[in-house]
Each structure stands twice: as C-alpha cells, then as structure tokens.
Amino acid sequence: MTSSRKIVSLDxxxxxxxxxxxxxxxxxxxxxxxxxxxxxLIRKGVRDxxxxxxxxxxxxxxxxxxxxAKATACVFISFEHLGLAPNFRRAAQAGHVKxxxxxxxxIAGGLRAGACDLPYGLIxxxxxxxxxxxxxxxxxxxxxxxxxxLLEVPAIKPDVVFLHGQQADEEGNIQYFxxxxxxxxxxxxxxxxxxxxxxxVPSSTVRQSARLTKIPSAFVDAVxxxxxxxxxxxxSGLYEQDEAHLKAxxxxxxxxxxxxxxxxxxxxGANGEQTYLxxxxxxxxxxxxxxxxxx
Amino acid sequence: xxxRSDACSMGEMLAVLLARDMADGEKAIVGTNSDIQxxxxxxxxxxxxxxxxxxxxxxxxxNATEGIVRPAxxxxxxxxxxxxxxxxxxxxxxxxxVHFFDFAILGALQTDRFGNINTVCIGDHARPKLRGPxxxxxxxxxxxxxxxxxxxxxxxxxxxxxxxxxxxxxxxLDGGTSRTDRGLPEGGPRLVxxxxxxxxxxxxxxxxxxxxxxxxxxxxxxxxxTGFDLIVPAAxxxxxxxxxxxxxxxxxxxxxxxxxxxKFPWPKAx
Numbered sequence: 114m115t116s117s118r119k120i121v122s123l124d125x126x127x128x129x130x131x132x133x134x135x136x137x138x139x140x141x142x143x144x145x146x147x148x149x150x151x152x153x154l155i156r157k158g159v160r161d162x163x164x165x166x167x168x169x170x171x172x173x174x175x176x177x178x179x180x181x182a183k184a185t186a187c188v189f190i191s192f193e194h195l196g197l198a199p200n201f202r203r204a205a206q207a208g209h210v211k212x213x214x215x216x217x218x219x220i221a222g223g224l225r226a227g228a229c230d231l232p233y234g235l236i237x238x239x240x241x242x243x244x245x246x247x248x249x250x251x252x253x254x255x256x257x258x259x260x261x262x263l264l265e266v267p268a269i270k271p272d273v274v275f276l277h278g279q280q281a282d283e284e285g286n287i288q289y290f291x292x293x294x295x296x297x298x299x300x301x302x303x304x305x306x307x308x309x310x311x312x313x314v315p316s317s318t319v320r321q322s323a324r325l326t327k328i329p330s331a332f333v334d335a336v337x338x339x340x341x342x343x344x345x346x347x348x349s350g351l352y353e354q355d356e357a358h359l360k361a362x363x364x365x366x367x368x369x370x371x372x373x374x375x376x377x378x379x380x381x382g383a384n385g386e387q388t389y390l391x392x393x394x395x396x397x398x399x400x401x402x403x404x405x406x407x408x
Numbered sequence: 409x410x411x412r413s414d415a416c417s418m419g420e421m422l423a424v425l426l427a428r429d430m431a432d433g434e435k436a437i438v439g440t441n442s443d444i445q446x447x448x449x450x451x452x453x454x455x456x457x458x459x460x461x462x463x464x465x466x467x468x469x470x471n472a473t474e475g476i477v478r479p480a481x482x483x484x485x486x487x488x489x490x491x492x493x494x495x496x497x498x499x500x501x502x503x504x505x506v507h508f509f510d511f512a513i514l515g516a517l518q519t520d521r522f523g524n525i526n527t528v529c530i531g532d533h534a535r536p537k538l539r540g541p542x543x544x545x546x547x548x549x550x551x552x553x554x555x556x557x558x559x560x561x562x563x564x565x566x567x568x569x570x571x572x573x574x575x576x577x578x579x580x581l582d583g584g585t586s587r588t589d590r591g592l593p594e595g596g597p598r599l600v601x602x603x604x605x606x607x608x609x610x611x612x613x614x615x616x617x618x619x620x621x622x623x624x625x626x627x628x629x630x631x632x633x634t635g636f637d638l639i640v641p642a643a644x645x646x647x648x649x650x651x652x653x654x655x656x657x658x659x660x661x662x663x664x665x666x667x668x669x670x671k672f673p674w675p676k677a678x
Contacts, residue, residue, distance in 0.1 A: 141466045141481055142440050168544050191541035193441040205539040214528065216543035216576065218503035237504060239551035240578035240590045243543065246533045262591035291483025292467040298496045349483035
C-alpha cells in the first residue's frame with residue numbers, strides 16, 4: 114500500500130489548506146461529514162475560511178465554533194431532531210460569522226457553473242428574500258420579454274473540498290455505500306479534492322462493485338484513511354450517527370467557554386485522531402457499527 | 409394546547425390527514441427530516457394511491473417501502489427502493505423544471521396569512537433573534553410544485569404570524585394574483601395541517617381559512633393561537649379523526665416500529 118501516490122497522512126493532506134481559503138464540505142446533514150479532516154484543520158489552527166457546506170450539521174458547526182471561519186454559505190445547517198446547529202446559531206445571532214444565505218438552486222447552479230468553467234449559472238427566480246440579503250449571490254438576469262424570471266448565481270469554485278466516503282483503493286477511487294449527495298459535483302467544481310475514507314481496500318474489491326465508485330480517481334487529489342472519520346456523524350452502511358455524543362456536543366455548545374472545553378477534550382489532544390478514537394472508546398464505536406441503534 | 413385524543417399520536421394524525429389528500433399516480437418529494445411525510449406517502453400508497461411515486465430529495469431512493477419509517481436519506485432505504493438516483497441529476501427536476509412534482513410537504517419556523525414559509529431566521533437577517541437552519545430545497549418546491557402542504561407540529565402565535573420575517577418559500581405572497589404576477593408558476597399552498605385543525609386558502613384573495621377543527625378544539629382556541637385573522641366560514645367542519653382502518657394500516661404496514669407515536673406526541677397542556 115506504500116506505492117500509492119494519493120494516499121497520504123492527514124497532516125500532509127491538510128498542507129493544501131491555507132488561511133483565507135474557500136472550503137467546500139460534502140455529505141448531507143449527519144451523513145458523510147468529513148469530521149477527521151475537519152478536526153485536523155482545527156488542530157492546524159487555520160483561520161478566516163469561507164465555508165461552502167452542502168446541507169450539513171456538525172462539520173460546519175464545529176469549524177465555526179472553533180473560530181476557523183470568517184464566513185459561511187448557508188444552504189442548510191441543522192441538527193435536525195436535535196435542534197438548531199448550536200455554534201452556527203450563536204455566531205450568526207452575534208454577527209461573528211458572515212452568513213451568505215443560499216438555497217438548493219443557488220448551490221446547485223453555482224457548483225454546476227464552477228464545474229463547467231462558466232461564469233455563472235441561471236436559476237429560476239422563486240420569489241424569495243434571498244436576493245435581498247445576498248445580492249452578490251443572486252443577480253437579476255436579463256430575460257426575453259414575457260420569459261420566465263431568472264437569477265444569475267456566480268460560479269462556485271472552492272479552493273479545497275473535504276469529502277468522506279466509505280472505502281477507496283490505492284488509485285483513489287472513492288466508493289460510497291449510500292447516497293453521494295453533492296459530493297461528485299463538489300469535486301468537479303473544486304480546485305483541490307481531499308477525501309477521507311473509513312478503510313482502504315484492494316483494487317480488486319473496487320472492481321467487483323464499480324457502481325459504488327461515486328468519485329473516480331481523476332477527481333481526487335488526496336485520500337486520507339480515517340477509520341470512523343465521519344464520527345459523530347454516520348458513514349453509510351458502516352456506522353450510525355452517535356446520538357449520545359451529538360447530544361453532549363449540543364449541551365457543550367451552550368456558550369463559547371463550554372465549547373472550548375469540548376474542543377480541548379476531543380480535538381486538541383496529542384496524536385490527533387488516534388487520541389480522539391481512544392477517547393470515544395472501542396465499545397461505543399463497536400455499538401455504532403452493530404446496527405442495534407437503528408429503529 | 410390541551411392534550412388530545414389518545415386514540416392516536418399527533419404524528420399519526422398529521423400523516424393520516426395528509427395521506428387522504430394524495431391522488432393515485434402523483435409524484436412527490438420527501439426531504440431529510442421527514443418521518444411524517446414518508447409515513448403519509450406510504451399510507452396513501454397502501455390505500456387510495458398505490459401508484460403514488462415519491463423520491464427522497466437528498467438520497468435519490470424512490471418508493472422506499474418496508475414498513476419502517478426511516479430517515480429518507482439513510483442508505484437502508486436503497487435495499488427497499490425501486491430506483492436510486494444521484495442528486496446532481498435530480499436537481500434538474502427539483503430546482504429548475506416547472507410542475508414536475510405534484511406536491512411537497514414542508515414544515516416551517518413561521519408561516520403567515522398567505523402561506524409563505526420561513527425557515528431562515530426570526531427577526532432581522534443581519535442580526536437575527538433566532539437563526540434557523542436555512543432554505544435548502546424549500547424555495548424550489550414551493551415555487552415549482554403544482555401545490556404544497558404546510559405541516560406544522562406547533563400552532564401558536566410564534567409560528568402563525570401576520571407576515572413571515574423571511575420568505576424562503578413563496579406561498580401566495582401578498583394574496584390575490586400576486587404569486588403569478590411575480591412570474592411564479594400556478595401553485596402555492598393547498599392545506600395547512602396543525603395540531604389544532606386543517607386550513608385552506610380562500611380561492612380569490614388567497615388568505616388562510618379554517619377548513620376543519622380537530623375533535624375538542626374551539627374556534628376561540630385557534631384564534632388565540634394564530635397571529636392574524638383567519639377567514640372563518642359560517643359553519644365550521646369537524647375534522648374526521650383517523651378511523652380504525654387508517655390507523656391499522658399505518659401501524660401494521662407503514663410504521664410498524666411506532667416512530668410517529670414516539671417522536672410526535674400531542675403537545676402537552678399549558
């Protein structure tokens with residue numbers, strides 16, 4: 114496995130991320146949140162990022178809570194049944210993070226334009242207040258007399274995107290056991306793509322079920338092997354989201370001092386992810402993989 | 409709000425009321441945190457609408473059916489789906505195409521007299537009193553579906569306001585013909601279902617109107633909990649409560665593990 118050019122250490126992969134960059138984040142709410150990469154970024158102390166998350170939860174929230182982001186696009190940032198995203202909510206209400214309000218058509222049109230090297234995408238004008246609060250993100254388009262009202266959305270081309278898949282081979286073909294959401298479109302639009310995976314498998318395993326390869330290697334710059342790398346979120350087909358940890362996270366997010374305590378305990382330990390997994394504990398991780406927490 | 413009937417949970421009640429309004433052969437979309445929506449679609453498929461087609465918005469699974477109400481994005485739905493689509497293809501008919509979907513069912517932080525939807529913020533957007541989760545597909549589904557339903561798990565003056573603080577899903581905008589005047593396709597909200605009753609929109613002015621009140625609910629109680637003047641017809645109907653057959657099918661074929669009863673009990677009395 115040492116011959117791979119794509120598989121690199123977390124630190125090596127994160128050397129591509131600098132202060133002030135635009136960072137795309139894949140997954141969907143509690144699914145496929147690239148948490149090992151995100152925690153690595155917090156340890157690295159990157160600042161002034163502009164986040165462009167797919168509809169997400171703990172990945173954008175922890176980056177905002179750790180002070181790594183000056184701005185974020187918000188298509189949807191939610192803890193679903195566990196409530197509102199606590200650090201995003203606190204920072205947005207206090208004006209500590211600039212929020213670029215977006216919707217599904219805005220991110221879809223923007224990413225597609227980015228992937229196609231077009232200056233902007235065209236989306237329907239749906240009569241919302243989004244252009245009022247985000248005039249740079251939604252510009253009224255010229256249309257023909259009597260035509261459908263349209264908006265221009267500027268191309269989104271993140272400097273780096275973080276994605277999480279379930280497994281990859283040495284070539285960097287990323288396989289997904291569930292939906293891949295916007296991950297491929299994000300990879301197409303981005304300048305640099307870093308994927309974490311829970312495990313590395315032989316090429317023969319990938320070829321046996323090539324339909325699971327949602328991000329072919331040509332779209333991938335670096336692969337980081339990160340077992341339970343989506344924890345406390347879920348990794349499709351491998352483990353469920355950790356409800357107890359997420360609830361504790363929400364409780365710890367009641368104010369900045371308390372959340373700094375969470376970060377000190379879970380993120381800033383020595384040896385990075387290994388310490389994190391030891392801290393969560395083998396028993397907990399095993400139970401998340403056992404299927405017993407499902408309805 | 410008073411404690412309601414113990415014959416069924418609030419979640420089951422809302423699912424039954426929504427399911428009744430769905431027609432055979434229609435196309436629908438269900439978002440991520442949508443247990444009641446999934447149950448309603450699968451209940452309708454078990455009864456009057458066996459060819460209803462629904463797709464998980466983020467996950468791409470169609471007609472996922474196994475008698476368990478799962479989060480619509482979960483990989484477990486793949487094994488019980490008829491097809492699995494990828495989101496970058498699905499966006500064409502979710503975010504651009506007019507009237508692909510017959511309906512969507514949407515929740516909200518706030519709704520108003522004309523059925524506009526807000527999930528973005530309470531107060532001024534720049535310094536909100538409450539920062540909500542955001543818009544995601546709500547703008548497109550409200551704007552482009554043939555109709556939509558508003559499903560509120562709470563009915564009070566915080567949620568039912570004269571005018572939403574932020575329109576992220578266009579209902580009837582300012583009423584009358586303002587929606588189509590603005591260039592949006594025909595459509596808009598058809599029903600609002602809440603713990604207190606069912607509401608529709610008067611055909612001309614498009615303002616919200618009382619359609620039926622649930623068993624034990626008075627019009628005074630609804631007025632006290634609604635932040636604008638509802639249109640009240642001369643004779644107010646009583647909501648037909650879920651019958652034994654509907655609840656039997658819901659519990660034995662759609663939601664066999666009781667997700668709705670567990671997650672959506674009736675609000676406790678004040």
